[in-house]
Amino acid sequence: MSVLDRLAERQLVVVTGKGGTGKTTLAAVLGRLMADRGKRVLLLEVDPRESLHQALGTEPSGGALVPAGAGLFIQNLQPGAVIEGLVREKVHLAYLAHKITESVAFHQFVEGAPGLKETALLGHAYRVLQGGHRPQTDLVIVDAPATGHSATMLAAPGLLAQASEGGQLGDMAADLAAFLADDSRCGVVLATLAEEMPIQETLELIDLLEEKLGIQPDLIVANGLYPPLPQGAAEAPGTSLWEARRRLNEAELSRLAAAWDGPLLELPLLPLDRGPLLVKALASRFSREDL
Ligand SMILES: Nc1ncnc2c1ncn2[C@@H]1O[C@H](COP(=O)(O)OP(=O)(O)OP(=O)(O)O)[C@@H](O)[C@H]1O
Ligand SMILES: [Mg+2]
Structure with a gap:
């Protein structure tokens, strides 16, 4: 089964990686590919500095659902x-709900309860998948926060469930934790650049996901690779920026390969701005590779 086939069977795919490695672009690419396969896909962006809409050429969401x-x-x-x-859903009286959400105690609770905010985000995805919200969705792809924060986010429901020891919130968190641990329904895709720091963080995240959650990524994408050097360049090394970057890419890809033998997709650095053309070009690379 190809990696794309496997991802198409998931209900939740979390895309993470170091800052600036192409998480948002990759989430958009996966969203487009899965929608083209007939899935009803919701792409959730967690970063308040919205950029997902630019990748897909739509209006910014500002919290609303936007067709893409x-x-x-x-x-x-x-x-x-x-x-x-x-x-608001639980407290039917609008003025009372407003009073609660405006209160200092409520804000302290939201800020102070460990893992609550992260659980709320993933819980929203879970409810969407259960049909609790429109539109009907087969697959949620989360454009997640950078590396360490994503591991915290994925571990949060389990921690909250332990801390709550039952109760409505605790039961909900326990359900969600079980869902996230089910690798037939949930997957993780890591974006990286083939450079020293991003590869280092990727290797650390692979270990962290395994250790804390027993999860292995479905796919690692080495993004933004410089074009391969012409044959013979190894014997007569030049000094251009391109050669230097490509050599670095190759050294870091070898370092990754020594620690990771799962699916790896290499994507080139394309001379295109952020936007639908870039997403389309990268999506076609995805389909072309036999992963
Ligand atoms: N393969 C590629 N070729 C050319 N440009 C790319 C490629 N991948 C991503 N980019 C560009 O690199 C920039 C960063 O990508 P993106 O916003 O997807 O990264 P990110 O990991 O989501 O960043 P952040 O951590 O800030 O959220 C964007 O301008 C994007 O268009
Ligand atoms: Mg981003």
């Missing part, structure tokens, strides 16, 4: 808004 082509919606989701929405 056939089968695909995007939404920027902030934990505070999700938790306030939950309060």
Whole structure:
């Protein structure tokens, strides 16, 4: 089974990696590819500095659902808004719900409860998948925070479940933790550049995911690679920036390969600005590779 086939069977795919490695671009590429396979896909962006809409050429979400082509919606989701929405759902009197969400105690609770904000975000994805929200969705792809924060986010429901020892919140968190640990339903994709620091963080995250959550990534994408050197360049090394960067890419890819024998996709650095053309070009590379 190809990696794309496997991802298409997932309900939740979390895209993470070091800052600036192409997480948002990759989430958009995966969203487009999965929607083209007939999946109803929701792309959730966690970063309040919205950029997902630029990758797909839509309006910014500002918290709302925005259609981004056939089968695909995007939404920027902030934990505070999700938790306030939950309060409004439970407390039917609008003025009372407003009083609660405006109160200092409520804000202290949201800020102080360990893992609550992260759990709220993933919990939203879970509820969408259970049909609790429109539009109907087969697959949620999360454009997640950078490396360490994503591991914290994925571990949060389990920690919250332990800390709550039952109760409605604890049961919900335990359900969510079990969902996240189910590798037939949930997957992780890591974006990296083939450079020293991103590869280092990738190797550390692979270990962290295994250790803390027993999860292995479905795929690592080495993004933004410089074009291969012409034959013979090894014997007569030049000094151009391109050669230096490509040599660095190759050295770091070898370092990654020594520690990771799972699926790896190499994507080139393309001379295109952030936007739908870049997403389309990278998506075609994805399909072309036999992963
Ligand atoms: N393969 C590529 N070729 C050319 N440009 C790329 C490629 N991948 C990503 N980019 C560009 O690199 C920049 C950073 O990519 P992106 O925003 O996807 O990274 P990110 O990991 O989401 O960053 P952040 O950590 O800030 O959220 C963007 O301008 C994007 O268009
Ligand atoms: Mg991003």
